[in-house]
Amino acid sequence: MTAVxxxxxxxxxxxxxDEIDTQIDGILKTSRENNRLxxxxxxxxxxxxxxxxxxxxxxxxIQATFERIQCDERHSDVTVLLFEPSNKRSFSxxxxxxxxxxxxxxxxxxxxxxxxxxxxxALDGDDIYNVLLDNLHDAEAQ
Amino acid sequence: MIxxxxxxxxxxxxxxIINGDNVIVHxxxxxxxxxNVDALPYRxxxxxxxxxxxxxxxxxxxxxxxxxxxxxxxxxxxxxxFYIGAQREGQRLIxxxxxxxxxxxxxxxxxAQLDPLTGFGNRLMYAERLRExxxxxxxxxxxxxxDLDHFKQVNDTLGHGTGDELLGLVAQRxxxxxxxxxxxxxxxxxxxxxxxxxEKHCEGLEALAGRLVNLLGRPFLVNGHQINIGASIxxxxxxxxxxxxxxxxxxxxxxxxxxxxxxxxxxxxFQSPLEQRAFxxxxxxxxLRRALGLRQFTLHYQPQTSIADRRVTGFEAxxxxxxxxxxxxxxLDFIPLxxxxxxxxxxxxxxxxxxxxxxxxWQDERLSVAVNVSPAQFADDTIVDAVRDALDHSxxxxxxxxxxxxxxxxxxxxxxxxxxxxxxxxxxxxVAIDDFGTxxxxxxxxxxxxxxxxxxxxxxxxxxxxxxxxxxxxxILAMGSNLGMATTAEGIETxxxxxQLEHDGCSLAQGYYIARPMPAGQIADFxxxxxxxTARAS
Numbered sequence: 001m002t003a004v005x006x007x008x009x010x011x012x013x014x015x016x017x018d019e020i021d022t023q024i025d026g027i028l029k030t031s032r033e034n035n036r037l038x039x040x041x042x043x044x045x046x047x048x049x050x051x052x053x054x055x056x057x058x059x060x061x062i063q064a065t066f067e068r069i070q071c072d073e074r075h076s077d078v079t080v081l082l083f084e085p086s087n088k089r090s091f092s093x094x095x096x097x098x099x100x101x102x103x104x105x106x107x108x109x110x111x112x113x114x115x116x117x118x119x120x121x122a123l124d125g126d127d128i129y130n131v132l133l134d135n136l137h138d139a140e141a142q
Numbered sequence: 143m144i145x146x147x148x149x150x151x152x153x154x155x156x157x158x159i160i161n162g163d164n165v166i167v168h169x170x171x172x173x174x175x176x177x178n179v180d181a182l183p184y185r186x187x188x189x190x191x192x193x194x195x196x197x198x199x200x201x202x203x204x205x206x207x208x209x210x211x212x213x214x215x216x217x218x219x220x221x222x223x224f225y226i227g228a229q230r231e232g233q234r235l236i237x238x239x240x241x242x243x244x245x246x247x248x249x250x251x252x253x254a255q256l257d258p259l260t261g262f263g264n265r266l267m268y269a270e271r272l273r274e275x276x277x278x279x280x281x282x283x284x285x286x287x288x289d290l291d292h293f294k295q296v297n298d299t300l301g302h303g304t305g306d307e308l309l310g311l312v313a314q315r316x317x318x319x320x321x322x323x324x325x326x327x328x329x330x331x332x333x334x335x336x337x338x339x340x341e342k343h344c345e346g347l348e349a350l351a352g353r354l355v356n357l358l359g360r361p362f363l364v365n366g367h368q369i370n371i372g373a374s375i376x377x378x379x380x381x382x383x384x385x386x387x388x389x390x391x392x393x394x395x396x397x398x399x400x401x402x403x404x405x406x407x408x409x410x411x412f413q414s415p416l417e418q419r420a421f422x423x424x425x426x427x428x429x430l431r432r433a434l435g436l437r438q439f440t441l442h443y444q445p446q447t448s449i450a451d452r453r454v455t456g457f458e459a460x461x462x463x464x465x466x467x468x469x470x471x472x473x474l475d476f477i478p479l480x481x482x483x484x485x486x487x488x489x490x491x492x493x494x495x496x497x498x499x500x501x502x503x504w505q506d507e508r509l510s511v512a513v514n515v516s517p518a519q520f521a522d523d524t525i526v527d528a529v530r531d532a533l534d535h536s537x538x539x540x541x542x543x544x545x546x547x548x549x550x551x552x553x554x555x556x557x558x559x560x561x562x563x564x565x566x567x568x569x570x571x572x573v574a575i576d577d578f579g580t581x582x583x584x585x586x587x588x589x590x591x592x593x594x595x596x597x598x599x600x601x602x603x604x605x606x607x608x609x610x611x612x613x614x615x616x617x618i619l620a621m622g623s624n625l626g627m628a629t630t631a632e633g634i635e636t637x638x639x640x641x642q643l644e645h646d647g648c649s650l651a652q653g654y655y656i657a658r659p660m661p662a663g664q665i666a667d668f669x670x671x672x673x674x675x676t677a678r679a680s
Contacts, residue, residue, distance in 0.1 A: 071318045078360045080368045
C-alpha cells in the first residue's frame with residue numbers, strides 16, 4: 001500500500017532580526033537535506049514579514065517535518081491554512097523563494113527562486129496559493 | 143568506520159565507544175553487524191530495536207553517567223545485552239553481547255517507571271528521583287507542571303487514538319525544549335512534569351515556561367487533523383532547603399491552578415505565603431499609587447444634624463476607592479498604607495479640594511463640610527497649604543470647612559503641630575476632634591486648642607445601654623458643653639440611641655439611623671426630603 005500523500009500549507013511570522021542572509025542559507029540547506037530523506041517536497045516562500053510553506057509527502061513525514069519546524073525559534077504565530085490528502089505533488093523538489101517588494105531584500109534574495117528551482121508555475125490555478133501570496137504581500141514588514 | 147585494532151575485529155562481541163551525545167564514534171565489526179549500523183557517526187539511541195520501549199529504556203539508561211546494563215529484544219526470541227561503561231572524559235564504552243541475558247533489578251525497576259505512550263517517566267520515577275535528591279541532599283531543584291488545555295475535547299471528538307498520538311507529539315516538543323539532565327514525567331492524562339535537578343534562576347524558568355506555553359500552543363498535525371490545544375504551566379522552585387522537596391509538586395500544582403485561574407495558556411510561579419503576601423502588598427501599593435491618577439477615588443457624604451434644631455447642619459466627607467478588580471476598598475485598609483508610603487499627602491490634598499468644590503454646589507450656604515485628616519498629614523506644613531489652596535480654588539467660605547483630626551495627633555507634644563493647627567484656625571477653618579475617647583491621649587490637649595467639636599466615638603454610642611455607659615456619655619457631653627465645644631454623637635443606629643442623646647443634651651447626630659453616606663449627586667434630593675428622626679418616629 002502506497003502511503004497517502006498529504007499537503008500542508010502554513011504561514012508564520014518571520015522572527016529573524018539579524019544576519020538574515022546566513023539564516024536563510026541555513027534554512028535552505030538543512031531543509032533540503034531533511035526533506036530529501038523524508039520524501040517531502042514543497043516550497044518555502046518568505047519575506048521580511050513572514051514565512052509561508054507548502055509541504056507535500058506522506059502523513060508521518062509531514063508531521064515529523066512540521067514538528068521540527070515548530071520547534072524553530074526563528075518564527076512564531078504559526079497558522080495552518082490547509083492540511084489534507086492530496087492526489088498529486090505540486091512541487092517536484094524542495095525549493096524556496098523570496099516573495100516581496102522590499103528593495104534591499106529583493107537584491108539579496110531575488111535570485112533565490114531560480115537557484116533553488118522554485119516552480120512558480122506550480123502556484124497557478126489553485127486558490128490556496130493566491131491566498132498565500134496575498135497574505136505574504138500583506139505581511140511584508142515595512 | 144571499522145576500528146583497525148585486529149584483536150577487537152576478531153571478537154564476536156560488539157564493542158563501541160560513544161561520546162557525550164550518545165553518538166557512536168568507534169565500533170568494531172561485530173557491533174556494527176549486530177545492530178545494523180552501516181555508517182558512523184550514528185546515534186546509539188537510533189539503532190533499530192523492534193520495541194519502542196527498549197529504545198526508551200536505553201535512552202534512560204544512558205542518562206545515568208554511571209555504569210549499567212540493559213537487556214533488550216532485538217528480534218523475536220533474540221535478546222542483546224548492553225553493558226554501558228561509566229562516562230570518562232565525555233566518552234563511554236558500550237559492549238553488546240548476546241547469550242548473556244542480564245537480569246538486573248535496576249532495569250526491571252526502570253521499566254516499571256516508564257510511561258509507554260511518551261517514553262517519559264511516570265509517577266514512580268518522580269518519586270524515585272525525589273528519593274535520590276533527598277539522599278544526595280539536593281538543595282536546589284525546580285518543577286514545571288504542564289497541563290494541556292482543551293485536551294479532553296480532542297479525545298472526545300477525535301478519539302483516544304488521536305489523543306494518544308497528540309500526547310506523543312506534546313512529549314516530543316517538551317523534550318526538544320528541555321535538557322538532557324531534566325527528568326521528564328507524564329503524571330497521567332494530559333499532565334506532564336519537568337523536574338530540573340539544579341538551581342535555575344527564576345527568569346530562566348519563566349523563559350522555559352513561556353517557551354513551552356508558546357510551543358504547545360502551536361498547531362499539531364495528527365491523523366490528518368489540525369489540532370490546536372494550549373498549555374498552562376505551574377512552576378515551583380526549591381532553594382536551599384531539601385526538606386521541602388516533597389512539597390515541590392504540590393506547590394507547582396497550586397501555581398498551575400493560579401495560572402489557569404488567570405486565563406489559560408500562561409504560566410505562574412509559586413510563591414510561598416510569605417512571598418505571596420509581599421507580592422500582594424506590592425501590587426496593592428502600586429494600585430494605590432495609581433488610584434489618584436486614574437480617578438478611582440470619590441467622596442461620599444454623611445449628613446450631620448442638629449438635634450435641637452432638627453435640621454441638617456453639614457456633611458462629613460468620606461473617601462471611597464472603587465478599584466476595577468478589587469472592588470470597593472475600605473479606607474481602613476488603604477489609609478494606613480497611604481500613610482506608610484507617603485501617598486497620604488497627595489490623597490489628603492485631593493480630598494480637601496474635592497470636598498470644598500462639591501460643597502460649593504450645595505444650595506444651603508450654611509451647610510458645613512467636614513474632612514478627615516490623618517496625623518501623617520500634619521508631619522509638615524503642606525497641610526496648611528492644602529487647606530488654603532482648596533479654599534482659594536473653590537471659593538468656599540472658610541467657616542464652612544471643618545477638619546476632623548484624631549487624638550493620635552496629640553500622643554506626642556509637638557510645637558510644630560500646634561503651630562499648624564493655629565495656622566488653619568487663622569484661615570477661619572474649624573477643627574474637630576474625631577473618635578473621641580479611643581486615642582489614649584492625655585486630656586490636656588483639649589485645653590490647648592479651641593476645638594469646634596468633640597465627636598464621641600461610635601463605640602460609646604453603640605455600647606450596651608448600662609448605667610455606667612450612660613454615665614460615660616453624659617460625662618463627655620458635660621465636658622464638651624463646659625469647654626464651649628459642640629458634641630457630635632457618631633454611629634447612631636437606633637431611635638433609642640437618638641432619643642437618649644437628645645435627652646442628655648448632645649448637640650449633633652450622625653449615623654445610619656439618620657442617613658448613610660451618599661454620593662455628592664444625591665445630596666440635593668436628600669436635603670429636599672429630609673425629615674428629622676423624632677418627627678419620623680412620632
